[in-house]
Amino acid sequence: MTLVVVAHGTRDPRGAAVIEEIAALVRARLGDVPVEVAYADVRQPDVTTVLGRVDGPAVVVPAFLAAGYHVRVDVPQQITASGRPDVVVTEPIGTALLPVLRERLREAGWQPGDAVVLAAAGSSDPRALADVTAVARAVSAEVGYLATASPTVPEAVAALKAEGRRVAIASWLLAPGLFHQRLADAGADVVADPLGAHTRVVDAVLLRYYEARCFLQVA
Structure with a gap:
C-alpha cells in the first residue's frame, strides 16, 4: 500500500531537499512499501500526477502543521482528479510535533x-x-x-x-x-530552525500511514 507524502511546495531547493529527506527516512523504516513525494502547490509533481503512476491502494499523508485550505481543499481535489477510489487521505501531522x-x-x-x-x-x-x-x-x-x-x-x-x-x-x-x-x-x-527531517516528524508520518492502512483494511 503506497504512502504518498504531500508537502506544501517551495521554490527553495533546501525546502525540497528536507521533504525528500523525510521521505527517504520514512522509506527506510517501511522497507518494501513504496513511498512517493507530491506537492500541493508551487512544485511538481502534484498529488494527481503521483497517484496516476501508483499501482494499488494508496495513503496520502499531508505533511502540514495545520489543516488549512491546502489540506481541506487542494489535496482532496487533486485526489478526486486522479479518479482513484482506493485512496485515503489522513489528517496532517502537526499535532505530534x-x-x-x-x-x-x-x-x-x-x-x-x-x-x-x-x-x-x-x-x-x-x-x-x-x-x-x-x-x-x-x-x-x-x-x-x-x-x-x-x-x-x-x-x-x-x-x-x-x-x-x-x-x-x-x-x-x-x-x-x-x-x-x-x-x-x-x-x-x-x-529557531524549521522542524526539518526530525525523527519525530518521520514517526508522525508513519503513525498517520498505519492508522489509515488499518482503516482501509477494515473498510
Missing part, C-alpha cells in the same frame, strides 16, 4: 524567561488558525503569522520587545523557504 518545536528553540539559544513568538504560515481558514493557537498555548507563546492572518511575526515581536523582553521565535514551519527567510528580519533575539 510539539517536542520538536521545543527542541529547535533550545538549539537556537532560547533561555528560560524569554518571550516566545510562534511563527506560523497563516491561513484564511479559522480552523487552521485554531490549530496554531492551540500550539501557541502549549508552548506559552504569542502567535505571529507570515501571511494572510494577523498579527504578523514582526508585530508580535515588537509588542514583546516594547515590554523590554528578550524574544525567541519558534518556527512552526516544516522546511526552509521564503517564509523562514523572513524571520531573520523580524527583530527577535533568537530564531
